[in-house]
Amino acid sequence: MNNRPNITVVFAITADGKITDAHGSPGRFGSTADRAHLERQVALADAVLMGAGTLRSEGLAMPVFAPDLIRQRIDRGQPPQPAQIICSASGAIDPSYGFFRQAVPRWLLTTQRGAAHWADRAGTTQTTHSPIDSNTPTDRPAVAPTIPATFDRILTAPQTPAGDLDWAQVLQDLVRSGVTKLAVSGGGNLVGSLLSIGVIDELWLTVCPLLVGGATAPTSMDGVGLPLQQALWLDLVSAEPRGTEVFLHYRRRSTN
Numbered sequence: 001m002n003n004r005p006n007i008t009v010v011f012a013i014t015a016d017g018k019i020t021d022a023h024g025s026p027g028r029f030g031s032t033a034d035r036a037h038l039e040r041q042v043a044l045a046d047a048v049l050m051g052a053g054t055l056r057s058e059g060l061a062m063p064v065f066a067p068d069l070i071r072q073r074i075d076r077g078q079p080p081q082p083a084q085i086i087c088s089a090s091g092a093i094d095p096s097y098g099f100f101r102q103a104v105p106r107w108l109l110t111t112q113r114g115a116a117h118w119a120d121r122a123g124t125t126q127t128t129h130s131p132i133d134s135n136t137p138t139d140r141p142a143v144a145p146t147i148p149a150t151f152d153r154i155l156t157a158p159q160t161p162a163g164d165l166d167w168a169q170v171l172q173d174l175v176r177s178g179v180t181k182l183a184v185s186g187g188g189n190l191v192g193s194l195l196s197i198g199v200i201d202e203l204w205l206t207v208c209p210l211l212v213g214g215a216t217a218p219t220s221m222d223g224v225g226l227p228l229q230q231a232l233w234l235d236l237v238s239a240e241p242r243g244t245e246v247f248l249h250y251r252r253r254s255t256n
């Protein structure tokens with residue numbers, strides 16, 4: 001697929017390859033170093049894509065906190081915070097989540113049905129199958145307790161005949177809007193969709209020293225998966241043990 005953002009997926013995984021337990025607990029088992037690593041990846045991106053399941057579990061997005069990372073963004077000509085894009089076919093997002101009080105640009109990627117949930121909420125810009133204005137800097141103060149629970153933008157994605165989001169069109173619209181670097185912070189269902197269409201360019205895995213097991217505990221890429229013959233092969237860029245964790249960086253193999 002041409003004309004799409006460069007896509008970097010970032011996960012902390014257990015030593016048995018899970019991103020949380022079978023109950024969908026908030027998947028925050030990485031160390032402080034892992035959180036800082038995630039923040040650095042977020043800081044490099046024009047936008048961050050997150051599945052609604054992850055938001056339902058965690059209630060929050062990962063903004064850029066570190067002043068030096070924010071300064072570097074501004075020096076690169078990026079807004080202080082990347083847009084946080086929640087992917088939800090249903091649009092059923094609880095407005096009480098702390099996410100709606102975070103000082104970040106909030107976008108919703110959804111279907112027509114999902115957009116209807118948010119249609120009459122003041123402050124929400126409806127964007128139907130048209131380029132997204134990626135240059136939506138947040139000029140809100142760092143603490144903004146009175147922000148209403150709204151999305152700054154709603155992207156109503158076209159759907160394929162099978163009912164899936166038309167990712168080719170979505171990604172093309174993101175590029176047209178200036179999102180050339182997209183970070184994906186999970187979860188497994190969303191990233192499984194991206195894997196199925198072969199659009200993962202880079203993968204960061206932080207292997208953490210714990211085991212949870214469980215056939216139904218989410219992994220980094222769920223959904224139907226790929227047949228082994230069509231696997232997306234990766235090159236190992238780096239493998240760095242740090243404390244009790246190992247930071248793995250993979251890049252899509254160019255001969256795929």
Ligand SMILES: NC(=O)c1ccc[n+]([C@@H]2O[C@H](COP(=O)([O-])OP(=O)(O)OC[C@H]3O[C@@H](n4cnc5c(N)ncnc54)[C@H](OP(=O)(O)O)[C@@H]3O)[C@@H](O)[C@H]2O)c1
Pocket residue numbers: 010011012013018019020024025026027028029050051052053054055057058087088089090091092164165185186187188189190191193218222
């Ligand atoms: N360890 C880590 O690094 C890490 C990272 C992220 C998440 N997690 C954990 O993983 C769990 C959540 O993962 P998950 O796989 O269950 O959920 P998920 O992928 O975050 O979210 C699934 C939901 O996102 C929407 N969605 C995903 N793909 C879609 C697509 N192709 N088209 C339309 N909508 C789509 C749907 O929302 P609707 O239902 O609204 O339609 C779907 O139900 C949580 O426990 C979280 O804490 C861990």
